Structures are given as structure tokens and as C-alpha cells.
Amino acid sequence: MTTAPAGVWLITPGHTPTRFASAHTAGADVALVDLEDSVPPAAKPAARTTARAFFTRPDTPASCALGIRINAPTTREAIQDLAALADYPVPPAVVLIPKVEAPRDLGVVAAALDVPGRRPLLYGLIETPHAVQNLSEIVRSDHLSGLLFGTADYAGSIGSTRAWEPMLYARSALVTHAAAAGIPVIDSPYFDLDDQDGLHAESVRVRDLGFRGKSCVHPRQVATVADVFRPTPEQIAHARAVVAAAEDAAGGIVRVGHQMIGPPMVQDARDLLARTRTDETAAGATQ
Template sequence: MTNAPAGVWLITPGHTPARFTRAHTAGADVALVDLEDSVPVAAKPEARTSARGFFTQPDTPASCTLGIRINAPTTREAVKDLAALADYPVPPAIVLIPKTETPRDLEVVAAALESPGHRPLLYGLIETPQAIQNLPEIVRSSHLSGLLFGTADYARSIGSSRAWEPMLYARSALVTHAAAAGIPVIDSPYFDLDDQDGLRTESLRVRDLGFRGKSCVHPRQVASVAAVFRPTPAQIARARAIVAAAEDAAGGIVRIGHQMIGPPMVQEARDLLDRTPTHVITADGAP
């Protein structure tokens, strides 16, 4: 698996700079400033200007990676976004590309933003049937660092609701192709801000399906998503014990407590430790 950021993503509108500090300090692993859907057309020039400050805020936690969602690459707004981004004093670490449908979408953004001193991590936002059909080609792009699912546009495009069953095929396809490419896939936001139980249920379902994180549209959602996707001290300790037992046994089947642990479970433990940030691993007080 790649070390590209996963976990909890928080998306904040680019034309609301008063919310930027809260976005940085809400506890998300990735904070994105948005130039697309959450910004009215008339406010997009203001958002491009305000978003410069998103990347120069003081006291941003080192554990929070900052990024931006541009407009869809086939639109005139995206051309303006890319031109503005090229002049930002501090470039975004992540660029989320809406309506990604072909590798060409990634190539266009990479050509505009990559420089000898900076190569942003490009994430493709998958939200159309065409994108699902083209996933085998999209994930082979050398510019791609990860995927994010957008249920709102996908459901609209196929004429369904955003309920679990209609979205299951697309989610399964995303997980399968992302895993084959060794990249993380992040789930869509949960749009009912007052339904914390529903948010937790959906977070558990997508985690168990293979998603490596979930995006949020409000800081109040961050804690619930983090509780699902961040390993607990007990899970970290167990993963360490599994890896240590396997190393002592030089491979093969090992026993921990009442459970027999084979190579797939050992690799699962290693994967958990590899994708868990150091500040989370050390938070359990273990050496």
C-alpha cells in the first residue's frame, strides 16, 4: 500500500476563510479547501483568492495534510483554478480532481502543477458511471495517488438514491481497483449532519468493505469517522504482537492466545502498522 494520506478527510468551502482555522484543527488527517460544489459560481473568483490563505495558516498541526479540490478539469473554471494554484506561495500537498473519468484528466492537472520542486498528490474523485467503467485505466496512471468516491453525483447520474444497496457495486469496484493498484480509496461524505448513528454505521460498512477513510463536510463529523478508521491502542498492540510472533517463528502459522495466525493475517497486521501515522502508534504509550 502507498503511504498517500487516508483516514479522515474534511472539506471546507474556499469562500469562507473564517472556517479555515477550524478545518485545520478539527482533528482530520486531511483538510481540503474546496473550489467546486460548495462554492457558488459567483463566489469562485473570491474562493480562488481566499484559498491561498488556507495553506499559510499558522499553527496547522503537522498531522494534518492540506489540499484543495479544484473544479472538473473539462471546465473553464478548472483552467482558472490551475492558473491560480501555480501562483500560490505555498502549494497544496493534495489536489482532488472532480469528475475524473480518464487518465487524461490526471495528466492535464499534473502538467499544470508539477514542477521540479513540487509534485502534488493527485486524487481522482470518482462520481460517474463512465469513471467506474474506466477504473482499470485510471488506476494505472502514474500520476494517481488515490481515489475518492462521490455518492451524490453518482446517484444522480444513475437515477438512484444514495442508500447502501444502490451504491454497493460502485464502492466494491473502487475498492477492488484501488487495492490492485496499491492506492487508498476514501469514501463519500455522509450528508445528514445530525445523524451521528447513521454516519457511524456507514463508516463501519465502508471500512469493512476496504475503504481506507471517509470524507466529512463538517467538523462535528470528524470524531465519529476517526473512531472508526483510526486503530485503537489495543488494535495496535495486537498487530505488533502478531508481527513479533511471526518474526520469531520465521514465518508459517503462529498461535496467539486461542487464535491461529497465518501469513495473510500477519500481512494484515503489518499493513495496519504501515498505514498508521507515527503519532497514532506512539499514543498508546508503547515503546
């Protein structure tokens, strides 16, 4: 299955065109223009029109895939979003669908946007208890390319805070189901814009849990998240050394540096190298 790049996702309100340039050049792997929660209801019609320009700017790096978050597919706003998207001169490579609770939500959007030779990558935003309960069905949809987690709406729907402990069950469920389906899962934004330490700590925790990336709501968060999710040259070199040593040993347990390396660690190294190649390829293919 073709997937959009993982890593750093940046969400920018669709009614603020003055922020489009910084969104494109902030260094994100995926830049989304938003028509949903960050846009006031009165500004949504204008945002649909303004967002067209998000996809026609010449300054977008080839490594940055461009996408859009529409409104929840069961709303009138979403119908208007999909009608507007059909007329965009440059279509989005990625479409993020909020409030996904069943495969039918993905099917509605796919039916409206898929045309011969052009199929946007659909990501489902999981942010309700029903969605978590239905993950096994959602991830089996042929239209799904990946998942995102929305802590704000999920916490509100279960009456909890967005702290680590109350969100851990849902995060673990998303990682498990996404891994079983072979698709990436991206974490929710961290909403305290001045707490870079907290952003870094949460990014490390979700990466270690199995998330492939994290979304941001401001360009100043991009570098911190990128430091966590993008493999360093040293990590890539180590992975290559592990794979090479394992191949020389015909799959047996080997020593690389100070570590004893067995089959699970070799597979981790292969996965890291494969993700790096996939993300590079996907970044170019979505342009």
C-alpha cells in the same frame, strides 16, 4: 508511490474563510479547501483568492495535510483554478480532481501544476458511471496518488438513492482497482450532519469493505470517522504481537490469545503496522 495520508478528510468551502481555522484544527488527516460544488458559481472567483489563506495559516497541526478541490478539469472554471494555484505562495500538498473519467484528466492537472521539486499528490474523484467503467485505465496513471468516491453525483447519474445497496457495486469496484494499483481509496461524505450513529455505521461498513478513510463535510463528523479508521493502541499492540509470534514460529500457524493465526492474518497485521507508519510519515512529509 508516495500517498497522502488516509483516514479522515475534511472539506471546507473556499468562500467561507471564517471556517478555515476550525478546518485546520478539527483533527482531520487531510483538510481540503473546496472550489467546486460547495461554492456557488457567483462566488467562485472570490473563492480562488480567499483560498490562498488556507495554506498560510500558522495554526495547522503537522499531522494535517492541506489540499484543495478544483473544478472539473474539462470546465473553464478549472482552467482559472489552475492558473490561480500557480500563484499561491504556499502550494497545496493534495489536489482533488472531480469528475475524473480518464487518465487524461489527471494529465491535464499534472501538466499545469507539476514543477521541478514540487509535485502535488493528485486524487481522482470517481462519481460517474464512465469513471467506474474506466477504473482499470485511471489507476494506471503515473499521476494518480489515490481515489475518492462521490456518492451524490454517482447516485444522480444512475438515478438511484445514496443507500448502501445501490452504491455497493461502485464502492467495491473502487476498492478492487485501488488495491490492485496499491493506492488508497477514500469514501464519500455522509451528508446528514445530525446522524452520528448513521455516520459511524457507514464508516464501519466502508472500512470493512476496504476503504482507507472517509471524507467529512463538517468538523463535528471528524471524531466519529477517526474512531473507526485510526487504529487504536490496542489494535497496534495486537498486530505487533501477531507479527512477533509469527516470526518466532518461522511463519507457521500460531496462537495469539484465543485466536489461531495463519499467514493471511499475519499479513493483515503487517499491513496495519505498515499503514500506520506510512500515514505518520506522509503527514509529516506533506508539510
